[in-house]
Amino acid sequence: MTDSTYDVIVVGARCAGSPLAMLLARHGYRTLLVDRATFPSDTVSTHVVHPPGAAALRRWGLLDQVTATGCPPVGRYSFDFGPVTLAGAPGTSDSPYAYAPRRTHLDKILLDAAGAAGAEIREDFVVEEVLADDGRVTGIRGAGGVTERSRVVVGADGRNSIVAKTVGAAAYEEVPPLTVGYYSYWSNLPTDTFEAYSRPGRGWAVCPTNDDRTLVIGGWPHAELAAHRDHVEETLMEMFASAPSFLERIRGATREERLVGSSVPNYFRVPFGPGWALVGDAGYSRDFITAQGITDAFLDAEELARALDEALSGRAPYAEALGDYQARRDARAMPVYRMTLGIASLQPPDEQMAQLVSGIAGKQPAMDAFARLNSGATSPAEFFAPENVGRLLAS
Numbered sequence: 001m002t003d004s005t006y007d008v009i010v011v012g013a014r015c016a017g018s019p020l021a022m023l024l025a026r027h028g029y030r031t032l033l034v035d036r037a038t039f040p041s042d043t044v045s046t047h048v049v050h051p052p053g054a055a056a057l058r059r060w061g062l063l064d065q066v067t068a069t070g071c072p073p074v075g076r077y078s079f080d081f082g083p084v085t086l087a088g089a090p091g092t093s094d095s096p097y098a099y100a101p102r103r104t105h106l107d108k109i110l111l112d113a114a115g116a117a118g119a120e121i122r123e124d125f126v127v128e129e130v131l132a133d134d135g136r137v138t139g140i141r142g143a144g145g146v147t148e149r150s151r152v153v154v155g156a157d158g159r160n161s162i163v164a165k166t167v168g169a170a171a172y173e174e175v176p177p178l179t180v181g182y183y184s185y186w187s188n189l190p191t192d193t194f195e196a197y198s199r200p201g202r203g204w205a206v207c208p209t210n211d212d213r214t215l216v217i218g219g220w221p222h223a224e225l226a227a228h229r230d231h232v233e234e235t236l237m238e239m240f241a242s243a244p245s246f247l248e249r250i251r252g253a254t255r256e257e258r259l260v261g262s263s264v265p266n267y268f269r270v271p272f273g274p275g276w277a278l279v280g281d282a283g284y285s286r287d288f289i290t291a292q293g294i295t296d297a298f299l300d301a302e303e304l305a306r307a308l309d310e311a312l313s314g315r316a317p318y319a320e321a322l323g324d325y326q327a328r329r330d331a332r333a334m335p336v337y338r339m340t341l342g343i344a345s346l347q348p349p350d351e352q353m354a355q356l357v358s359g360i361a362g363k364q365p366a367m368d369a370f371a372r373l374n375s376g377a378t379s380p381a382e383f384f385a386p387e388n389v390g391r392l393l394a395s
């Protein structure tokens, strides 16, 4: 690798980029972290961080800062399927709670932690070009022509990643957007639970966040995007009417912010090549219905930091270390990805799933296990293993 000002330039400073820059800087690597945004700032995303994501924040020494913002711990998930509701604890003894910190708080905490670890930070920095020499990425050019060089450039720059586009990162397991979701924040809608409601062709979720507000996100199939675009709130209220007690609660509450809508494509991208790597949504995007993106970004950042440390220190060849990163990412994320695509189809549960749901209703250990499946604390392979299902039904 050639002489460069930086070991690593990270493009994008939110849930994937800032933790990666922090971890690399903690290892002593010269790290530049750039983002076109300034912080604190919001982004189009809800922000449920499941217990495995909270565990990463704790490992990094940042969970106390997150809880100090006043976002409440969430130790109970409920899944209302209409005739049956399953409610259980989503975490483990090490990490019992989920949190839903506003991104204005969370992303700023992550950015400041990268700076405190020694990463150089440039906000309001638009990367206009990714530079390459002889097939190897070597740096970036920002607006105004400023050029920076590094041994590796990491795209933590989200779904429209300029790094992924420039290198032509190949996509696999691609599926077009399945749902469209709209969210906002309500006051006077108290809950201490992450509530998920599932109806044929419809779904919504409710979670407490900062400032005594409650996040509500609801959605329908992407194919219905145009049909409801001009009357989103009415469509949401019609959907809420299928859960009368929730309808009554939200009718007594006040929406405090505008409704924001989004839909996302589903894909994996090859996350590395000569002089470049991808992390977070730049490398892997899935429907938001299972709220896994932030936790995935955190776990990816840890894996990539480990791989880059191996490669940059010379302990392992670059292609081997980064190939290992891709293999670990895919092994962890693919089963959850497939489960997410299934849930995002918004179809009623098939007969086997319907039997499982009604068979475990009211059995607390089994409902806890179901909550852990949905929080990502337990893998689908472990949960759906026939002997485990048998145990849960008998519990």
Ligand SMILES: Cc1cc2nc3c(=O)[nH]c(=O)nc-3n(C[C@H](O)[C@H](O)[C@H](O)COP(=O)(O)OP(=O)(O)OC[C@H]3O[C@@H](n4cnc5c(N)ncnc54)[C@H](O)[C@@H]3O)c2cc1C
Residues within 6 Å of the ligand: 011, 012, 013, 014, 015, 016, 017, 034, 035, 036, 037, 043, 044, 045, 046, 047, 048, 049, 125, 126, 127, 128, 156, 157, 158, 159, 160, 161, 162, 181, 261, 262, 263, 264, 279, 280, 281, 282, 288, 291, 292, 293, 294, 295, 296, 297
């Ligand atoms: C509606 C919705 C709801 C969601 N709800 C949840 C949820 O509840 N829980 C959950 O875990 N996940 C959720 N997600 C997913 C989650 O938002 C993402 O997975 C996560 O934010 C990805 O983080 P990231 O750092 O990879 O990318 P991003 O958050 O997209 O950050 C990319 C950064 O790169 C910067 N950037 C991009 N291009 C450039 C450039 N050329 N130059 C400089 N900077 C650049 C951007 O400014 C941005 O700050 C949701 C997503 C959506 C759309």
